[in-house]
Amino acid sequence: MSALDPARSKDASEFEVTNRMVFAIAVPMTLAYLTTPLLGIVDTAVVGQFGDAALIGGLAIGAILFDVVFIMFNFLRMGTTGLVAQAVGRGDATEQQAVFWRAVLIALVGGLLLLPLAPVIRDVGLWFMAPGDAVAEATRTYVTIRFLAAPFTLVNYAVLGLLLGQARAVAALIVQSLINGINIVLSIALGLWLEWNVAGVAWATVIGESVVAIGALVWLWRGFDRRHAPSRARILDRPSFLALIVLNRDIMIRSFALVASFALFTRIGAQFGAVTLAANAILMNFFFIAGYYLDGFAVAAEQLVGRAVGGRHPKPFWRAVRLTAFWGFVLAGFTTLVVLVAGNWFIEIMTTAQEVRAEARIFLVWAAFTAIAGVLAFQMDGVYIGATWSVDMRNMMLLSLAVFIAAGYGLTPVFGNHGLWFALNLFLGLRGLTLLAILPSRARRVFG
Numbered sequence: 001m002s003a004l005d006p007a008r009s010k011d012a013s014e015f016e017v018t019n020r021m022v023f024a025i026a027v028p029m030t031l032a033y034l035t036t037p038l039l040g041i042v043d044t045a046v047v048g049q050f051g052d053a054a055l056i057g058g059l060a061i062g063a064i065l066f067d068v069v070f071i072m073f074n075f076l077r078m079g080t081t082g083l084v085a086q087a088v089g090r091g092d093a094t095e096q097q098a099v100f101w102r103a104v105l106i107a108l109v110g111g112l113l114l115l116p117l118a119p120v121i122r123d124v125g126l127w128f129m130a131p132g133d134a135v136a137e138a139t140r141t142y143v144t145i146r147f148l149a150a151p152f153t154l155v156n157y158a159v160l161g162l163l164l165g166q167a168r169a170v171a172a173l174i175v176q177s178l179i180n181g182i183n184i185v186l187s188i189a190l191g192l193w194l195e196w197n198v199a200g201v202a203w204a205t206v207i208g209e210s211v212v213a214i215g216a217l218v219w220l221w222r223g224f225d226r227r228h229a230p231s232r233a234r235i236l237d238r239p240s241f242l243a244l245i246v247l248n249r250d251i252m253i254r255s256f257a258l259v260a261s262f263a264l265f266t267r268i269g270a271q272f273g274a275v276t277l278a279a280n281a282i283l284m285n286f287f288f289i290a291g292y293y294l295d296g297f298a299v300a301a302e303q304l305v306g307r308a309v310g311g312r313h314p315k316p317f318w319r320a321v322r323l324t325a326f327w328g329f330v331l332a333g334f335t336t337l338v339v340l341v342a343g344n345w346f347i348e349i350m351t352t353a354q355e356v357r358a359e360a361r362i363f364l365v366w367a368a369f370t371a372i373a374g375v376l377a378f379q380m381d382g383v384y385i386g387a388t389w390s391v392d393m394r395n396m397m398l399l400s401l402a403v404f405i406a407a408g409y410g411l412t413p414v415f416g417n418h419g420l421w422f423a424l425n426l427f428l429g430l431r432g433l434t435l436l437a438i439l440p441s442r443a444r445r446v447f448g
Helices: 019-048 053-071 075-090 093-129 133-165 169-193 197-223 238-270 274-311 314-350 354-362 364-368 370-387 390-415 417-447
Strands: none
Touching: 019 053, 019 169, 019 197, 019 274, 019 314, 053 093, 053 133, 053 197, 053 238, 075 093, 075 133, 075 238, 075 274, 075 370, 093 133, 093 238, 133 169, 133 197, 133 274, 169 197, 238 274, 238 390, 238 417, 274 314, 274 354, 274 364, 274 370, 274 417, 314 354, 314 364, 314 370, 314 417, 354 364, 364 370, 364 417, 370 390, 370 417, 390 417
8 A cells, every 4th residue: 555545444444533633634734824824925025125016006906816716716625625534434545536536627627717717807806906007007917927827726726635635734734835835935036036026926826836736746646556546437427526516516605605704894894994994904814813723623623524424433523523623712712812912012013003003902802702703613614524514514604694794784883893893703603603503413414
């Protein structure tokens, strides 16, 4: 059995979920996620050296457009993780490879279809953002080049899905770090040293994503156990492909609703003026930072729950649910405490505008509790992705979004920005609680 294909028939036997297993997945993925904001800081710093605000604005808008589009394709990572983990639980090494190659095919087709759509996406985004001419030109340059990475970016999602489904979190950390590391080095080299500015930053992304995608495909293909290689008919099996597409569809709808909720939070907050808008943006960083390690525990839940569901083992299933929830609440509680104690200091670091500082302090308590409110939202997403109960995850997300819209527009006329922050915490809490409420009935369907 190859070292790169760890699934064996014994994986179908019951296993014990331990704290060590949870942290072995959560910690590397937290570190991997932390490299992403570092990349954004470097890209902004590189473009900022040219002293042209239009370049910085173009990079920012281009990055937003790209992120909005590609978060919709994050299902390739999530769906692949859940299905591979279940195959691990069944001890089905052939299906692990088959799931991966199906995901790669979807990634390549989706990425190639995005290439001719790039100008349309770019122009619609510019119409919506309505920047000045100089900013728009920089955005066009960045988006036009960066979309060339689309097929490779989506392939990397499939690669990460396979590795995480097999609980190879360190390998996933290496892949993600290589993508961002190559990107950072080339951003400095092409953008700053060769003075390609925003075009250099975009080409750095294209090269980083493509080099890692090709290298990872070769590495994985060479490591797969040929005795368990799926046939072409197995890979293209219609029911299996449809199951993956349906799973991905539901996760995509869930991701779109999540993006819409944060966009709506920003839009409603904007009605209170530039100062409140800036204060809200600063405070949301506390939630996003907490999200990095909460995502790590969500990934641990995906793999361990998927493995338990695949092998039909209820004891490891509930153990994984309890442990990932426990450590999520511990770290979220720590974050809330840190924000309450040191939040004013962080606010002063992030802005020198006195009026923004004063406004942010008013709503700091609301921001501090977003981590606790969101624990179950992250963790339950991981549980339901691992179990591939995507319909429930989609439906509860849409229900929570509807409540957020009603609360946001209903409370802000009376309570102002306090009402908006209450609506956000309600949205985060409701997502997790609704999924938790139906979890026992869903588990009974699988385990009896």
